[in-house]
Amino acid sequence: MDFLSIKFFLFFFSSIVVIYLSPVRYRIRVAFPVLNAFFILTYINAPSQLWPLVVFLAAGFAGVRLVETWANRGIFLTALSVILITFVYLKKYTFISFAHFIQWPYLSVGLSYILFRMVQMLIDVYQKSIQERISPVSFFNFCCNFLTFVSGPIQRYQDYKIQEASLGQKALKDTEAFDCFVRMIHGLFKVVILSTMCLNYHKYLIVSLQGSIVNASSLWLCRKFILASSFYTLYLFFNFSGYMDIVISFGRLLGFQLPENFNRPFASRSFLELWSRWHITLADWFKFYVFNPFLSLLAFRWPNREAVPYLGVLAYFLTFFIMGLWHGSSWMFLIYGLFLGAGVSVNKLFDVLMRKYFSVSYNKMIDHSLSGLLGAAFTFMYFSMGLSCFWLDFNGLAQLMGKFKIQGFLVIFVLGGLIGAVVMFLMGLVRDVFDRALVKSAVLLGNFYFVRAWLSFELLMVIAFWFYGFGEIPDFVYKGF
Amino acid sequence: MKNIFRQAGIILGLLGLWYLFFLFLTYLFYPDSGVVDDNQAHRGYTFTKSIYPDGGSSVDLGVWLSKNAPHRIIIIGSSNAQGGIRPTVLQTLLPDFAIYNGAIGGSNVTQLREILDVVRMSSPQSMKGTIFVAGIFYGTFFNDNVSGQHVLWKNKDLTIFQSDGLRYGLYKPKDNKLELTLEPHLMPWAVRLLRPFLFWHCIFVDVRSHYVDFWDSFHSMTGMHEGMQGEELKQSVLAQWKVSLGDIKGFAQAQQMNSFLELCQEIIQSGASLVIVDLPVPQWVREKSAYYKKYILNRPLYINGIKNIPRVRYIDLGTSLPGRPDSDFSDSVHPTKEAAEMWSKTIADFVVSQRRYLGF
Numbered sequence: 140m141d142f143l144s145i146k147f148f149l150f151f152f153s154s155i156v157v158i159y160l161s162p163v164r165y166r167i168r169v170a171f172p173v174l175n176a177f178f179i180l181t182y183i184n185a186p187s188q189l190w191p192l193v194v195f196l197a198a199g200f201a202g203v204r205l206v207e208t209w210a211n212r213g214i215f216l217t218a219l220s221v222i223l224i225t226f227v228y229l230k231k232y233t234f235i236s237f238a239h240f241i242q243w244p245y246l247s248v249g250l251s252y253i254l255f256r257m258v259q260m261l262i263d264v265y266q267k268s269i270q271e272r273i274s275p276v277s278f279f280n281f282c283c284n285f286l287t288f289v290s291g292p293i294q295r296y297q298d299y300k301i302q303e304a305s306l307g308q309k310a311l312k313d314t315e316a317f318d319c320f321v322r323m324i325h326g327l328f329k330v331v332i333l334s335t336m337c338l339n340y341h342k343y344l345i346v347s348l349q350g351s352i353v354n355a356s357s358l359w360l361c362r363k364f365i366l367a368s369s370f371y372t373l374y375l376f377f378n379f380s381g382y383m384d385i386v387i388s389f390g391r392l393l394g395f396q397l398p399e400n401f402n403r404p405f406a407s408r409s410f411l412e413l414w415s416r417w418h419i420t421l422a423d424w425f426k427f428y429v430f431n432p433f434l435s436l437l438a439f440r441w442p443n444r445e446a447v448p449y450l451g452v453l454a455y456f457l458t459f460f461i462m463g464l465w466h467g468s469s470w471m472f473l474i475y476g477l478f479l480g481a482g483v484s485v486n487k488l489f490d491v492l493m494r495k496y497f498s499v500s501y502n503k504m505i506d507h508s509l510s511g512l513l514g515a516a517f518t519f520m521y522f523s524m525g526l527s528c529f530w531l532d533f534n535g536l537a538q539l540m541g542k543f544k545i546q547g548f549l550v551i552f553v554l555g556g557l558i559g560a561v562v563m564f565l566m567g568l569v570r571d572v573f574d575r576a577l578v579k580s581a582v583l584l585g586n587f588y589f590v591r592a593w594l595s596f597e598l599l600m601v602i603a604f605w606f607y608g609f610g611e612i613p614d615f616v617y618k619g620f
Numbered sequence: 621m622k623n624i625f626r627q628a629g630i631i632l633g634l635l636g637l638w639y640l641f642f643l644f645l646t647y648l649f650y651p652d653s654g655v656v657d658d659n660q661a662h663r664g665y666t667f668t669k670s671i672y673p674d675g676g677s678s679v680d681l682g683v684w685l686s687k688n689a690p691h692r693i694i695i696i697g698s699s700n701a702q703g704g705i706r707p708t709v710l711q712t713l714l715p716d717f718a719i720y721n722g723a724i725g726g727s728n729v730t731q732l733r734e735i736l737d738v739v740r741m742s743s744p745q746s747m748k749g750t751i752f753v754a755g756i757f758y759g760t761f762f763n764d765n766v767s768g769q770h771v772l773w774k775n776k777d778l779t780i781f782q783s784d785g786l787r788y789g790l791y792k793p794k795d796n797k798l799e800l801t802l803e804p805h806l807m808p809w810a811v812r813l814l815r816p817f818l819f820w821h822c823i824f825v826d827v828r829s830h831y832v833d834f835w836d837s838f839h840s841m842t843g844m845h846e847g848m849q850g851e852e853l854k855q856s857v858l859a860q861w862k863v864s865l866g867d868i869k870g871f872a873q874a875q876q877m878n879s880f881l882e883l884c885q886e887i888i889q890s891g892a893s894l895v896i897v898d899l900p901v902p903q904w905v906r907e908k909s910a911y912y913k914k915y916i917l918n919r920p921l922y923i924n925g926i927k928n929i930p931r932v933r934y935i936d937l938g939t940s941l942p943g944r945p946d947s948d949f950s951d952s953v954h955p956t957k958e959a960a961e962m963w964s965k966t967i968a969d970f971v972v973s974q975r976r977y978l979g980f
């Protein structure tokens with residue numbers, strides 16, 4: 140079921156009725172799993188499409204149950220390997236193209252996010268961070284929660300259990316319910332209007348870019364590439380953060396407090412900082428379950444106190460390389476992983492060296508309005524260039540490499556960063572004016588009918604644009620991961 | 621739960637009030653009358669506009685509101701027909717006709733047929749009072765499967781015309797065509813009820829075209845050839861056309877010519893009349909484009925064919941306006957505003973001179 144469909148909204152408001160009206164003792168054990176199962180079933184046309192997901196979940200549950208029963212290193216590693224191999228097989232990663240893949244079409248939506256949940260459960264059960272015995276229903280509800288099934292946010296099981304207990308329990312006040320609708324409609328505005336506009340413009344740019352790489356002048360290509368990559372980043376942000384707004388507000392209406400995934404990411408002044416603001420739950424997951432174990436392992440292997448910062452650089456590279464690889468099954472995501480890994484590790488190395496030789500941290504360096512602005516602009520540009528792996532194919536990238544060479548990409552990075560700094564500076568001025576206007580309009584913004592009328596107008600815009608959209612509103616981009 | 625549904629109810633109620641407010645506004649500012657011209661959409665009574673970067677029109681809606689005009693001229697063709705045949709100019713010489721420019725950027729013969737299908741579906745009884753003005757040129761005769769055109773006029777498996785038609789739920793796809801979801805007599809009312817959304821559609825398109833224009837001002841397709849001049853520029857433009865029109869082997873063959881001829885016959889069989897306008901291209905294109913030369917070579921296939929069909933007239937605008945300079949064109953195909961006025965006047969004069977033959 141598409142999130143942006145009348146069917147989903149009807150399903151969601153029906154689920155509110157089901158959850159709030161069902162007896163408390165059946166709410167989590169019966170009503171919620173039925174809703175989750177119903178949601179998943181809407182994605183399939185034949186039972187055969189469901190089997191791979193069922194097998195994946197069964198493998199995960201069996202692994203968790205075995206590790207629960209025998210907290211044995213061998214069993215843990217075997218269960219982890221089985222889950223990872225099943226995932227790689229079901230996602231048809233290019234590097235195992237020799238394998239005999241399942242030939243019929245099957246449901247692959249949500250697999251990546253289920254992987255995170257199952258691996259987290261497995262590790263935490265093994266490390267005794269989860270003490271309780273996980274029931275099949277809890278396992279299913281956690282892995283297949285319809286709110287987070289498609290694209291997260293990624294929650295830890297322990298946090299989920301606390302939230303599950305409050306499902307449908309709290310009677311929301313008028314203002315709380317209204318705040319949820321505000322966020323939901325803002326989310327729709329981002330997805331339907333802003334992300335569509337950015338994607339359409341991005342498409343408009345790449346139509347001419349793709350057909351003209353060989354013929355066009357380098358300067359023209361350079362401008363096109365900067366714009367195309369920047370607008371793709373904006374599209375991704377509006378699409379994904381808008382989706383999060385919708386999901387989080389839905390969750391709150393049901394009594395769930397889902398974790399936030401975005402916190403003004405384009406204010407990040409370094410590539411490292413970006414990952415504490417962009418797709419936060421993914422970055423946190425990798426920090427807990429990949430970076431920390433890697434660093435511990437490396438520090439155990441080379442127990443030299445002075446080497447720890449450099450080992451951190453290596454651990455960052457490996458973590459973000461894997462994170463990039465997770466995003467897709469083609470070779471382009473290998474490049475994306477290398478790009479992410481290079482970005483964070485160079486950023487970290489620079490910080491280590493600055494501390495060592497100049498006794499000043501990177502954060503201190505950029506703690507100035509101009510350097511901070513430049514840091515934010517160059518972070519945005521670097522990230523945007525990396526994200527071109529999402530929209531360029533291998534041939535396109537090879538053609539661009541042939542045209543630009545490495546030095547050409549450096550020019551793009553510097554030029555794009557400087558242009559970005561000017562744009563961000565101007566946007567800062569506009570935001571100041573806007574903030575001042577908001578303060579002056581406080582009385583109006585506090586009026587019951589004015590805010591609701593404004594919100595319904597925003598909704599009208601969303602519906603109108605929904606019709607207007609370029610044939611279709613883009614799907615949630617992370618649905619494909 | 622009560623509070624959740626109460627808040628939802630308040631927001632939906634206010635949404636309904638906004639809808640009524642905008643419906644009222646559209647009738648206040650855009651009454652159902654006037655010239656139907658997608659390039660002057662805000663003055664037309666459908667005020668629907670192009671959603672495509674290269675132009676196009678919401679023909680699928682406009683035809684339902686123009687169906688009751690006793691005499692009408694419907695212009696079909698590509699973006700050079702959309703910009704080059706001006707309804708306002710035609711209107712001065714043909715005041716008793718409602719004139720509707722329904723050309724869509726990037727059209728080939730398939731897309732011209734789609735417009736005919738919807739016009740025929742909307743008003744079978746009005747076809748006798750209709751003259752189609754088909755503005756064609758060599759670029760009309762490319763194959764449906766040309767990848768360079770794919771993004772421009774196809775979205776997944778639908779042509780942009782079909783995507784546009786499906787937007788408001790008034791049509792559904794069937795056998796690669798559009799089919800009505802409502803009874804024909806309800807369609808004009810459904811279109812009227814969509815007015816607030818058409819109004820916003822129009823505004824979105826304005827905003828879109830402004831921001832595209834803004835960016836275009838420093839990185840347009842012309843900008844792609846930046847720094848190029850003379851022969852290098854021309855060769856680069858011709859290379860772009862090659863991408864748009866596909867392999868020359870499959871271009872403007874007997875198959876496309878026959879397909880166009882069949883379209884002409886269908887128009888006549890529907891009861892309408894047809895004026896085919898062969899639109900001019902710059903001299904340097906005529907000299908250098910292999911596609912143009914192939915079209916000229918194969919053009920007699922349809923020109924000879926239409927001689928046997930009644931109520932069809934053909935005019936080669938390049939021959940009717942001899943010796944015009946290349947400065948008539950803003951690029952390799954589109955006329956300047958002044959040239960468009962001249963083209964339109966010539967076409968209007970031609971239609972006036974052929975009225976009797978065309979059945980009017």
